[in-house]
Amino acid sequence: MGRMPPAKRPASPGPFTPLDFQLVLLRRMADHNPDLVEDARHALGVSVAQMREANRRWQAMRHAPRSRGAVSRYRSILGEAESVTPRRIGDLSCEAFLWPVPLWPDLRFEVLVAPGGVAWNEWLVRAPGAAGPGMRTLEDLTPWSCTVDEAARAFAPARPLEGTAPTRWGLAFTAPDGAGVRRDCVAEFAWGLLQRVTVAGP
Template sequence: MAFGVRQFELALMHRMRDLGAARVEDALRAMGVTRAELRQAHAQWTAMAHSPRAPKGWRAFRAVLGPPAYEGARRAGSLTCDVARWALPSWPDLQFEVLAGPGGEVLNQWFVRPGGGRAPAFAELTPWSCVVADVEAGFADVSHLEGPAPHHWTVGFTHEGTRYRARFVHGLYQRLDRAG
């Protein structure tokens, strides 16, 4: 089976199940996808990443997702990096961004909001509704922490005197926890 946009979305959702299994199950039902198809997409993406014949880095995303909706350059410290973004049907208001260094090595991959972050109200923090930049724009006292698994990210912030941790997978908001 060819690996394309739909399978890529499923591979992303496979990792999102770590923090939002119910949301992923709802999406699978809406897409008419079984858990077996979800697992197969994840296995295919993983196999491609480790195959000596499959495209690597930047080229892997282009091979799977086609031409990007946006291409540009961005400075990251002393490096000038290539940036590409793709629109994905399951997240129509967002784009999946890949940041690649010299030689096409992928440095970061996650969802972004085209045009930058929007500041959500606390009550608007619902799964799959925002990205890391949105939380940065909406709340003061933001701190960034690595997540406990690959492609996980945590953003700490304070709201009405209480410290919270917003949990993200691939830069897409999954859930909110009170900081302990």
């Protein structure tokens, strides 16, 4: 009787790439804006299965027993940061690491790192020097049009709200509609990018 051939080992997945990371960002946004995510997915030339697999691998990396720190993880995926800037937020001194995101050329992925290497925040912000959106009314608050800090500044005072899931944020504020009537609103963000706005009342 002949010897059985050795069992083939499953092929190990390749490195987690900047493309995979963009799919992770899109995966969280698909709950709110599936059409926009679908267009972006086609533009990137990837399948739904690839998006699902990228998200699975991302979650596995984040929850691994010996998971590396946030900055090391992002460096391994996105390369060296485009810039590292000291930042002070209230009493907290930290460093802001910025990486470009090809899918949104005018945005950067920002990781705020406190002393000791702990990541305090991870989200999309406007790129330094890039022109932000001119926002004056509710009609200007379209999906993917602005970041958390841009909406908060445009419609100050805004009150931060606890997100419904990790990587989600909310803002409550008052903004005029097209007729100039001020309305109470709640804006929802994923990875720091606006997803939808809910307006109270009729």
